Amino acid sequence: MVRIFNASLLTILALFLAACGGSSPPPPSSITLTVDPGVGFNAAAYQVGSGPWQTLNLSGSPLTGTFNLNGETKYGVAVRCSSLVVRVIQATAGELPNPKLACSASAPSTVAFTLNLSVASSLFASGDQVCVNSGNCQPAAASMSIALNLTPGTQDLLVTLQNGSAVKVAKVLKGVSVSAGGNHSASLGTSDQLPVVNLSLPTPPAGYTLSGPGVGVLYLSAGGAQGGVNASLTSYRPVSGFSSGDLYGAIAAATGSNASLSSLEAFSGGAPILSLPAPWASSSLTVNQTAHPSVSGLSRSEADLRWYKLYLQIPAQIYYTAFVSKGWLGSTTTYALPDLSSPLGYVAPSSGSGSFELSAFFSNKAALALGPGTTSPQAGDYLREAKVSTSSFSLGGGSISLP
Incomplete structure (x- = not known):
């Protein structure tokens, strides 16, 4: 897989593509x-208005x-x-009626499973590998048995033939029934090798360098298969077997x-235009170091x-993340992380140093940045991030300017 994108946005992409639910x-x-x-959950708190x-x-499963x-x-x-991790959302009910x-x-519990695969000899050369969901890679051969550890149940699998990070063939196997000790037989044929689609690169602003330079493309099927293509x-490389409900990102x-810009777009084919x-x-930006x-x-x-x-x-003291919405802020241009040491039961640090990041998220949908359970992404949906950061945040050190 071509790794040109930052890890935080890749995580958001997985959530962005895996989101479920209907319109708000x-x-x-x-x-x-x-x-x-909810593993490691300690406490929860809420606020109504500015109260x-x-x-x-919280109770039940899920909590x-x-x-x-x-x-x-x-x-x-x-x-x-997990004692030290704090996560906050502040929004309006119209923007996010179902916070998560x-x-x-x-x-996850996994079982041993075998994929028996036949590969047309004209497709591969010395040094090529066959991978499943961008992992479990083995040297390509005409007949292969690939040992996998998968969660049991019906699911899709993405099979890629690649040379290094360059995917030569990509095929999704739909509705594979996975059980302990089970197996599934499939093939990669010449008809599965679809024509490459070229992408246009966005132009970075002055002072910024495009990562790669290039564009990373991830495939995710409605049945849970995912991987780089x-x-x-x-x-x-388009995925053979792509069907309704599948998406590329x-x-x-x-x-x-001390800054980065990122953009992702969901699409169902062709060449998306990234900005x-x-x-x-x-x-x-001015930040006080408290x-x-x-x-x-x-x-x-x-x-x-x-x-x-x-x-x-x-x-070792605190890991605090807060999402605050445009609607919650209104015309206000200043925001402070709320002190939740009392309702959540943590000890606010009084000394030490660490890092601080701030991002602005832009999207055609209000809830996409917050992941599953908020809205269903569709082809054409996008999420963009402008981030600034400092690794020299020192408690009690006065105010700093970013970027």
């Missing part, structure tokens, strides 16, 4: 928070908790996981000094601005 209903009179996966944060009791809005439109939800936060996931840094990224967001203006820092300068004016994301990391 009218704003509700109550909010239900879902925490899934105080209160403890929220859920409900509170009334009492006529307000703005709310906040938060969780603490995650702790950790338990390792780049034929080169500037092209991809194209990713481009550029880096600057990078505008960068943050130099020194446009345990719950405030940021001024949140004045992005793009029509498709949806969220700001803040992330504070003081190693």
